Amino acid sequence: MIDIRILRESPEIIKEALAKRAYRIDLDAILTLDTSRRQTVHEVEQLRAEQNRASEEISKLKRAKQDAASAIAAMKTVSDRIKALEERVRETEQQLRDQCLVLPNIPHESVPVGPDESANRLERSWGDVPQFDFEVRDHVEVGQRLGILDFDCAAKISGARFTLSRGAGALLERALINFMLDVHTHQHGYTEILPPFLVSSACMQGAGQLPKFAEEAFRVEGRDLWLVPTAEVPLTNIHRDEILSAEQLPLKYTAYTPSFRSEAGSYGKDTRGMLRQHQFNKVELYKFTTPEQSWDELESLVRDAETILQRLGLAYRVMTLSTGDMGFASAKTYDLEVWLPGQGRYREISSCSNCTDFQARRANMRYRRDKKPEFMHTLNGSGLAIGRTVIAILENFQRKDGSVLIPNALQTYMGGLEIIKRG
């Protein structure tokens, strides 16, 4: 959420931010609501003060066994007036909140301005794109020939955009989860969390998924519960409505969860294989920091995610997303894109964002440095998306005979398995 005071005092900052993101929102309407709210609130409070004074008088009269009927009658009208005004305050505040909740975060000045992914900026690359002396297969073909990925069976069970992993394929997913969690907890200092996979609307709103992106998530019928679209949602809400002490920050959490996404509006996009699924596994990184720490912490968070790709020996590049490609809650986002031989291009495998105080305002998460509590900054990143890592391994480490080499770092997690062969 945007600080209403910024909008009130320096509306040009918000206007510019919206322009960069190509959002069209009527800020003047919001400002009018804000003014009207403050006026009405003031009026109510004046009346309440009067009511409180009178109430004290009535109390005294009653105790002195004197007649208070006239004073009570006089306050009746004040009371009615307060009720009417309070109703108006409620309405105005609701409208104001509704409108503020759809305002996106303000992009950081270092973010390239542009309409879409074409304006993203390359930061660096790592690793060599592998060369093959045979015709490469994509992960669907590799996986199906090895009998470890079964899309037909998944379709039978659940429909389109699901995958069933079998044997070494299932083991590979599990190994990747364990490997990533181990690296982040043992080497990068994150605390492992296993959160609920169903969350309330309040959590979804705190993380910025609601109200704007309801159609992209799955909701449990008849209950106020949503399937997590990312572990970011439960992790954000761990400290909802809390005031931490400055010494506790930064707090670093990592969590494995499945991620459920309806992928509404992506019909016909990435329909082949397990690139875009309704359900995929992910190990997430999440940080709560002070405003001073957050930009450095974003850099280290990206490096933590990069470590995984490096340890697996997968070529990748780091992109800074442009204002047009960036997520709603983010002030700056780096995407890690892994090389996929089956597609002959880089594809997103991790997205690392500094949401600054945007989620902290929505979820009311503060810390105390001196006297006054201040909003924290929150950061999140995939470390990494497991499904896409499987794709990358199957495609990058495939051999002419259809077998796939297991990266060294993963072998101990797979019972010493060095190679996945047919049968």
Added chain:
RNA sequence: GGAGAGAUGGCCGAGUUGGUUGAAGGCGCACGCUUGGAAAGCGUGUGUACGUCUAAACCGCGUACCGCGGGUUCGAAUCCCGCUCUCUCCGCCA
């Protein structure tokens, strides 16, 4: 699923014939005194938000907040209704 109990400040815990209770008391915490130093003891202080004041902030002033949301009333932590959560017992279940 059935029956019952409960939800008050960082924590514990008073307050239910509605009326100076933001809320007794205790613990904790902070500062000061005391001490060679510490403990004990003594004293003072110790929520948040919004509004207002201010160049801004502090302070001050006002308002709200006793799980959440409504209602009754001149006035609600206290009464009524709905919801959420926690606990106990029974049933079911991994």
